[in-house]
Amino acid sequence: MSMIPILAAVIFLTVIVIIMITFLGRSKGGGRGGKRAKGRDAILKNANKRLSQNPRDPEGLLALGDLYYQEEAWDKAYTNYLALVEMAGSSPTINEFEVNLRYATAAMKLGFTNEAYKGFSTARSLKSDNFEVNYNLGNLEFQRKNYERAIQLLQQARTQDPEHAPTLRCLGHSLFKIKKYKEAMSFIRKAIDIAPEDKESLYTLAECYFEVNQTEQALRIFGHLRPDPVMGPNACLFSGTINMNQHQYEKAIQDFEIGLRHQNIKPDILIELKYRAATAYLKQQEIGKALGHLKDIQAENPAYRDVSVLIGKYQELNANQNLQIFLMAPSADFVALCRKIVMTYYTRAKIKITNISVNKNEWADILAEVDTPKWSDVVMFRFIRTQGSIGELIVRDFHSHLKEVKAGKGICMAVGTFSDEAKRYTEARLIDLIEKEKLSAILNTVDARSARALPTKK
Template sequence: MIPIIPVLVVIILLSLVVLILIMASQKEETRTKEPKKHKKNRSKEAVIRDATRRLSQNPKDPEALLALGDIYYQDQVWDKALKIYETLVELCATNPDLDEYEINCRYGMSALKLGLQDQAYKGLVIARSLQQNNFEVNYNLGYLEFLRKNYEKAVQLLQQARTQDPEHAPTLRYLGHALFKLHRYREALVFLRKAVDLIPEDKESLYTMGECYYELGQVEQAIKIFTHLRPDPSLGPTASLFAGTIHMNQHQYPKAIMDFEIGLKHENIKIEIQAELKYRLALAYLKQQEIGRALTILKELQNSYQNYKDVPTLIAKYQELNSNKNLQIYLMAPTGDFVTLCRKVVLSFFPKARVKITNIAVNKNEWADILAEVDTPKWADVVMFRFIRNQGVVGELTVRDFHAHLKEVKAGKGYCLSAGTFSDEAKKFVEARLIDLYEKNQLSKILESVDASVSAIPL
């Protein structure tokens, strides 16, 4: 029988030998791997040293330049790559063995990465003249044409790039923007939608989509986009301005006011956008007959931007209106309120007289004709009033029309009141006729006192 102890000793010794062999093998493998990595690094370093040495002897050594340029280009050391390929571009003219396409392409791309657009354009144009079916060249040259505002060329190049890579979002983006610049709004929308689907955070493309919808008359889609973009820190002010302008055009003044106010809450707004937001906000308040608020904004605007548009004129005009409530109604109120005020003027026009209004006729929102029977202690007659809302110059034709109307209703006297002035021809026309003309200053005085006097008139 084999003794147990010697067998155990043999087994233990064999296990130790196997363990030592495994550890030695792993150590050897590690040593084998490490030199490969170092060898690779040393290889690149050796190439750089060798190329640098050769270039110190001959600065235009093509092999050394190509080796060094390839390393810098692959490692994205763009400034050094640009210098290398700039030299190689010059050598292409005298060395037919050089790959002129690749050298110009890499020269252009290195310049583009450094923001040197003119140099990038030069290199990529030459590269494309040698090979026209490279996506990278077509896209980047199309992008540069877009920056140079050559939109037709940009569209051609980007269309070709799109056929090579239909899902490349930047290609779709700039193709859409270029078509928008060319006023080809329907085509632009197709590519902008795809670009935004691929990159939802591309707010500029979304904004341009809104502009396309607006230009195509699809204002509901446009307003949705601009409303969505109002909170954006960058595009918010202009989106608010656009949204507010659309609401103004739709006579939705409270919504327009909200849009403009949201736009003005942003920080670091461009001066011209801030001024326009304030200006249109003031106009919206005027449409709402909130003259006090409008004046406050207009005066702020005048202090910041001297003589912006017609701000001085608006301030002068509405300061007077703000102090004369009836003049506000006369010029700005709905037709019903305007006619009610005109009735009050007629009833208070002749002191101590009994006045009976027999007819009221309104011509759109331009003027109102009121016929009345007037009975005073000294005389009685039928008179007609024409109240003209226009603040400009009233010409002879309007006065002639009033005179003809007087004859039709057989009125003995006519009174023509305007919020503006009368032309010289109009004044000459009434000289020999029973028509009195009242210009703005006289009308303002009448309107200031009309409420107090009306309360004392027997009806």
């Protein structure tokens, strides 16, 4: 029990000491703040007094300029250093290099790039080995697209500070602009190691990999950037284009569609993503999805590339599945459709196909023995997949083939049209030319006719 009063006294004294220390600390801090405030007030008072007597007083301008520069009050610093720059050389108290450097820095902070360029250029003429001057001037030369000059200045800045990420970054981007991709990669990688959050540099690094034919590395980086809200749409466009070039259409579609899910996409990137997505869908014969993108583009920009032509062409295909097969399907599906046409071309006829040949997926020739109630003969059919005008040479080739196989008649079908020369060539020969309109009618009815021709099951 005797220890309780002692413990209470100790606790009481400890609390008193803590309160006193806290109070003294605050008093000292307030004193320092007060001294700073008094020091700032004194500078302002003294400088303004001198300037009221002489608005171009160097010491007054220097004092105010230094104060505002330290406080990063860039508009006020700029005004004071502009006056000092104009007076430089006329007063021994003005350090011409320093006032030009600070004038340029303040101008750059305010976005006055021309004034900043002038100030840094003057400063460099006075002192060429200053890191801050060389870096900033190099950066401004990059913005002006003077890439060779930017590289010279940034190389010098790099020798003074080899680990300065902005210098490495700007140097790498400058080298990329003049297509020195391998050198650019080296500096951009170093910059990213120091500042890994720099997504723009990461994107440029991927472009470098693409330019030096290291497409797998490029795709990995673009894939990493696809979700990024800023660089994502561009990365998706680039990645999808690479996959398109490699005939990886499903992957390309995935890239483009991820890009289109982003918000606030730049209009030119948005329209190109839709156009290339449509192109990829067409390669996959997904015409409906392609038309959706093409019509979106047409609503925004009717004159964009060949969008109107593609819509006109593929709307018809989308409505006619057999026409799609005839023009776009793999060779096996195309030949199967052609067989169906041959087998149903003549009504109440017995038809036996004896030979099929395909020429580089451009056309198919089918030889058939046809027996009708009125006549029997060997007939050669040629199905041409080429759109547009079919010339005389293809028809001549077809006629030569007819003679080789001793066919009595030839039927040449095309989605396009036959030239006048081709038509004249067939006038005295047993060759029928069937153009788009009639072929489309055949394609529209061939399935129904084929179904009727099937034998009835008992």
